[in-house]
Amino acid sequence: xxxxxxxxxxxxxxxxxxxxxxxxxxxxxxxxxxxxxxxxxxxxxxxxxxxxxxxxxxxxxxxxxxxxxxxxxxxxxxxxxxxxxxxxxxxxxxxxxxxxxxxxxxxxxxxxxxxxxxxxxxxxxxxxxxxxxxxxxxxxxxxxxxxxxxxxxxxxxxxxxxxxxxxxxxxxxxxxxxxxxxxxxxxxxxxxxxxxxxxxxxxxxxxxxxxxxxxxxxxxxxxxxxxxxxxxxxxxxxxxxxxxxxxxxxxxxxxxxxxxxxxxxxxxxxxxxxxxxxxxxxxxxxxxxxxxxxxxxxxxxxxxxxxxxxxxxxxxxxxxxxxxxxxxxxxxxxxxxxxxxxxxxxxxxxxxxxxxxxxxxxxxx
Numbered sequence: 318x319x320x321x322x323x324x325x326x327x328x329x330x331x332x333x334x335x336x337x338x339x340x341x342x343x344x345x346x347x348x349x350x351x352x353x354x355x356x357x358x359x360x361x362x363x364x365x366x367x368x369x370x371x372x373x374x375x376x377x378x379x380x381x382x383x384x385x386x387x388x389x390x391x392x393x394x395x396x397x398x399x400x401x402x403x404x405x406x407x408x409x410x411x412x413x414x415x416x417x418x419x420x421x422x423x424x425x426x427x428x429x430x431x432x433x434x435x436x437x438x439x440x441x442x443x444x445x446x447x448x449x450x451x452x453x454x455x456x457x458x459x460x461x462x463x464x465x466x467x468x469x470x471x472x473x474x475x476x477x478x479x480x481x482x483x484x485x486x487x488x489x490x491x492x493x494x495x496x497x498x499x500x501x502x503x504x505x506x507x508x509x510x511x512x513x514x515x516x517x518x519x520x521x522x523x524x525x526x527x528x529x530x531x532x533x534x535x536x537x538x539x540x541x542x543x544x545x546x547x548x549x550x551x552x553x554x555x556x557x558x559x560x561x562x563x564x565x566x567x568x569x570x571x572x573x574x575x576x577x578x579x580x581x582x583x584x585x586x587x588x589x590x591x592x593x594x595x596x597x598x599x600x601x602x603x604x605x606x607x608x609x610x611x612x613x614x615x616x617x618x619x620x621x622x623x624x625x626x627x628x629x630x631x632x633x634x635x636x637x638x639x640x641x642x643x644x645x646x647x648x649x650x651x652x653x654x655x656x657x658x659x660x661x662x663x664x665x666x667x668x669x670x671x672x673x674x675x676x677x678x679x680x681x682x
Contacts, residue, residue: 343601343613345575345640347523347530349647351455353569354404354434354462354483373397374440374477377415383424383496387414391433391480391487398479400438402449403519403565403649407436409482412490420472422496424448428480429459433488436481439468447476451483452571453647469499500595501622505656508543509556517574519565519650528577528640529608536579536638542664555664557657561598563646573646578639581663582631588662591626592619592641594655600625601640611638618644619655631661 371378372394378387394410416424426448428435438449448468455461462483470476480490514525523530526537543556563573582588592600602615617625631637641655 343599343616345529345601345603345611345613347527347572347575347642348566349455349571349573351452351462351571353566353571354452371412371414373413374415374442374444377413377477380414380416380478380494383416383494385416385494386492388489388491389480390489391482392489394487398438398440398444398481400436400440400446400449400479400481401649402436402438402446402451403569404436404451404483407481407483408485409436410487411479411481414478414480414492414494415475416470416478416494417475418470418472418496421499422470422472423499424468424470424476424478425495425497426464426466426468426478427493427495428464428490429454429493430491431460431463431489433490434462434483434486435460435464435490436483437464437466437492438479438481439466439470440477440479442475442477450648453645470496500620503593503595503622503654503656505558505654506543506556509558509656510541510543512537512557512559512576514560514574514576517562517564517650517652520567521564521572521650523572523574526576526578528575528638529611530575530577534608536577538579539639539659539662540581540664542662555659555662557659559592559641559655559657560652561594561596561641561643561655562650562652563643563648564650571647573643575640575642578641580637580639580659582633582635582637583661583663585633586631586661587628588631588637589626589628589658589660590639591624591658592617592655593622593624593657594619594653595622596620596653596655597644598625598655599640599642599644600627602627602629603638603640606636606638613640 391410399407426437436451448466450464450466452462453465454463561574597620600617601613603611604614615627619625
């Protein structure tokens with residue numbers, strides 16, 4: 318095993334270890350604290366004259382290897398391209414880079430540090446958009462409405478990175494491009510019970526196991542087991558096939574799907590909860606079981622197929638709240654699957670019925 322393999326092993330091990338303690342400061346909400354944008358802010362007029370290097374795909378600036386960084390300005394360039402993520406109708410000038418990976422990889426285009434309202438996207442040689450982001454950052458450090466786009470690339474194919482703007486905005490950009498190996502595959506057993514989340518869409522109002530973030534206070538009770546044959550490692554575990562992601566609200570607000578679960582301990586001892594996801598995800602154990610007071614007691618961060626695992630002591634009859642949701646959420650509607658297991662939980666039948674807030678409150682009277 319070489320040094321790189323050892324480093325990746327260490328990183329994976331760090332990701333699957335739960336962060337223990339009480340009242341870990343985390344946001345349990347389902348919306349981003351970022352103002353929605355409505356209409357183009359500037360009507361950009363393309364300059365007269367010849368195009369310069371990096372103007373379009375025929376003159377794209379080539380990236381030889383990763384990581385790669387560059388800086389420049391889109392001022393004085395022409396509006397050649399646009400992508401909807403989620404805003405359309407941009408007249409902003411854009412600059413183009415090209416890159417041909419040797420192997421499959423996940424490309425990240427980070428515009429942190431740019432001084433205008435950016436948009437970044439990746440297109441293939443047929444001009445299909447394979448990754449796009451408008452607003453990732455909204456802070457003093459990286460900028461306001463600044464972009465970070467990700468795309469999965471196929472080795473041997475040429476792709477084009479477009480640094481663009483929202484509406485007609487333009488300015489100085491900072492760009493840092495990196496590539497990572499594709500994530501491990503998440504294998505979900507066919508016997509896993511489906512969470513049942515409806516298909517998300519822009520304008521979707523989440524009331525399905527949305528817990529304290531929803532108006533109806535719906536939780537999903539994990540009260541089944543998938544394997545009772547005594548064969549390790551799944552004996553006594555409940556398997557769940559979940560779906561999370563994000564979408565836009567009616568006014569362009571950015572919302573994420575947050576899944577809230579209730580589990581009751583079967584025996585005094587240890588309870589183990591795991592989540593596997595290709596997208597960076599939070600797994601929380603919450604407490605106390607009160608929407609006004611609930612905070613993060615334990616945390617794990619599953620990502621890229623490496624499971625996040627929580628293991629903690631319980632007393633028979635303890636009622637546990639669990640929470641699953643994406644760590645970041647920006648752009649148009651997106652869904653991703655995750656696989657969740659729970660051990661040492663009370664079970665009756667294979668069921669995934671919702672529990673409403675009125676039913677939850679009766680547990681604590």
